[in-house]
Amino acid sequence: MNDFDRKNIDLYLRYKLLFLTTPVLYALILWKFFEWYHFSLITQLILFLLPVIVSFFIKTKSKDISGNTQNILQTMSYYCIPFFLAVNISFDFSKPSSKEYFITDKASPIEEKWDSEGYYKITNYQFKVIPKEKMNTIEVKKYNIPAKYKNNYEYLNSYYLKESPKPLTIYVNRKTYHKFGKGNYLDIETYSGLFGIEWTYYHWKLKH
Structure with missing residues (x-):
């Protein structure tokens, strides 16, 4: 094995290690992101699953691309989502x-x-x-409470309570x-x- 092959192997292992650690870092970044800013549950699920789907698609559909390039593209699929969220929030000048x-x-x-x-x-x-x-x-509510019957008529006592x-x-x-x-x-x-x-x-x- 010559020096060129060793360099290629080292480079491949580095890219592979970067790709394998990226999902863990991505989960930690999103967890911290959702702690500061709140999104709907559906949005959170999509943000968690989308990079996994894209990464799997790159792995299965890019057979003609070298392994190093695949690892780079798969890693980018994870880091693009936090960047997208940061832009969505940082440049949102709408009235809340x-x-x-x-x-x-x-x-x-x-x-x-x-x-x-x-x-x-x-x-x-x-x-x-x-x-x-x-x-x-303070709301003032009126309550009518039935009193005793007198001469076949029912009398109501009205009470006003502050609530x-x-x-x-x-x-x-x-x-x-x-x-x-x-x-x-x-x-x-x-x-x-x-x-x-x-x-x-x-x-x-x-x-x-």
């Missing part, structure tokens, strides 16, 4: 749909489920929140649940995305 809430309470109920694989439990992390525009509002807005329930991930709690403010901004891929950004404001 903003919602602001005040966290009144938190809970983590455990839900029991059954499927074909058996029995398992899921912990739902949730916040009880009130929309910011309704925080200082605070009823909290809404928002589901969050485990890290957010343990980091924030009662008395904090939450701003949720939803953007349309430069390429039409909608994404959401959470502004967490701790109480002072």
Whole structure:
């Protein structure tokens, strides 16, 4: 084996190692990406599966291409997606749909489920929140309570009660649940995305 063959083998092994480590790096990058910015579940599944499909297609349909070139193309198929997402967010200058809430309470109920694989439990992390525009509002409701009959007539007693807005329930991930709690403010901004891929950004404001 001459020096030229050794260099080709070394180069091939380097490209192969780069390709084999790329899926792991890609999963870590996307995991961190989804921790900062939130996408729909369907979008997340597509972003995870698309590079795998493209990589498999390159492997099976590019038999006339050298092994080194295949490894480079397969590696690029993974790194193009994070770059695409970064551009979709960084150059998205659309006006967001903003919602602001005040966290009144938190809970983590455990839900029991059954499927074909058996029995398992899921912990739902949730916040009880009130929309910011309704925080200082008090609703006055009228309640009519039947009184005793007198001379064949039913008398109603009317009561007026002041009620605070009823909290809404928002589901969050485990890290957010343990980091924030009662008395904090939450701003949720939803953007349309430069390429039409909608994404959401959470502004967490701790109480002072």
